[in-house]
């Protein structure tokens with residue numbers, strides 16, 4: 161089973177870990193279980209400087225998260241947490257197994273340097289975040305998992321590359337703005353699921369945060385046919401699904417869009 165947690169992370173990493181611990185206690189006892197967390201679940205801070213301070217201690221938090229994986233016997237897609245690199249940080253999505261080992265790391269490739277009329281002003285993620293360069297697909301007991309983060313959702317070439325790389329389940333941990341979320345979130349996620357004929361699991365930040373931002377929520381799980389399997393509009397909580405990979409491969413067999421593809425994006 162796969163679940164996505166909807167969170168409302170604050171500025172304090174220790175408090176966010178405690179919120180995570182509380183939420184894990186509410187989950188089904190089904191195993192194996194993959195728990196997907198939103199972008200910036202560890203720290204959703206007021207400034208790049210605050211996030212950088214946490215990024216410099218990321219090892220400490222990674223150990224705590226690994227311990228939660230062992231304690232609850234879960235795999236965990238740790239949305240993003242910041243990992244220091246020179247004087248910036250990577251927005252890293254780490255996949256932990258139920259032994260607490262990090263089995264994959266994807267670093268957010270597309271950075272949100274965008275003006276949004278949401279009262280927050282201009283977003284300039286690249287001022288403090290170092291963009292990643294590598295796509296990541298990793299095998300797991302749940303299927304082959306492709307990793308993306310939030311604004312990556314707008315770049316179909318990445319999703320197409322993940323699908324060609326074997327992905328069956330694509331994760332989109334997010335902290336969408338309320339304005340862009342209302343306009344674009346569900347249509348883009350649905351399109352990516354249909355185009356790649358993959359499960360799309362999007363765990364989201366939701367609500368009014370300590371850092372002054374508001375996020376869209378609406379965590380959602382979409383099937384390779386484009387059906388919404390589960391959704392949570394507001395508040396803290398979780399959604400879940402039991403992926404049916406036989407159905408996924410039947411969809412790909414009956415409508416072989418990948419082998420019909422004539423335009424192949426070149427990444428980089």
Ligand SMILES: O=C(O)CNC(=O)[C@H](CS)NC(=O)CCC(=O)C(=O)O
Pocket residue numbers: 199200203204205211272283284285310311314335336337340341
């Ligand atoms: O900065 C942090 O602490 C957490 N990171 C975020 O909130 C990121 C970068 S500012 N947000 C997005 O990518 C929103 C994308 C979006 O809303 C869209 O594509 O419309």
